[in-house]
Amino acid sequence: MQIQEKPPFATPFEWIGGEDKVHALVERFYDLMDLEPAYADLRAAHGSHLTKARQHLFWFLCGWLGGPQHYTDRFGHPKLRMRHMPFVIGIKERDQWLACMDQAMGETGVDPKLRERLKASFFQTADWMRNSPA
Structure with missing residues (x-):
């Protein structure tokens, strides 16, 4: 049986550094989409x-990470899969999203241990969002 190391903060939101850090992460994520040719398909969508x-x-990440529920306060339950159904999300789109987010986490200085945990959680969510086999 593997013993899980206790996180240094009560929530990932606290661990990442609060709203300012989430905002910086999101800004870098979308900036990278505009800058990096490897994310061209993701950007086009x-x-x-x-x-x-x-x-x-x-707004979504703040709440998803355990912070203020800005998104649900405005729109109710995120219904991620339903809201993304109009967009083709296959393996390529999933992988571009994950790579872009991982690069943004690295470039904004997300703690390496938190980054690994988030990568696993992002993968589960992104893979669940797929609506195309390709």
Whole structure:
């Protein structure tokens, strides 16, 4: 039986550094989408403007990480899969999203232990969001 190491903070939101750090992470994530050719398909799926997507991901991540429930306070339950059904999400899109988020976590200085935990959680969520076999 493997003993899990206790996280140094009560929530991932506290561990990551609160709203300022979540905001920086989201901003870097979407900036990378614009800058890196490796994320071109992911970027194309987001339309011409990223302002709304940036705001919604920030609100969502705050709550998902255990902080303020900005998203649910405004829109109710996230219903992630339903809200993303209009977009083709296959393995390529999932992997680009995960790689972009991992790069953003690295570039914004997310603690390496937290980064590993979040990568696993992001993978579970992103894989669940797939609605295309490819």
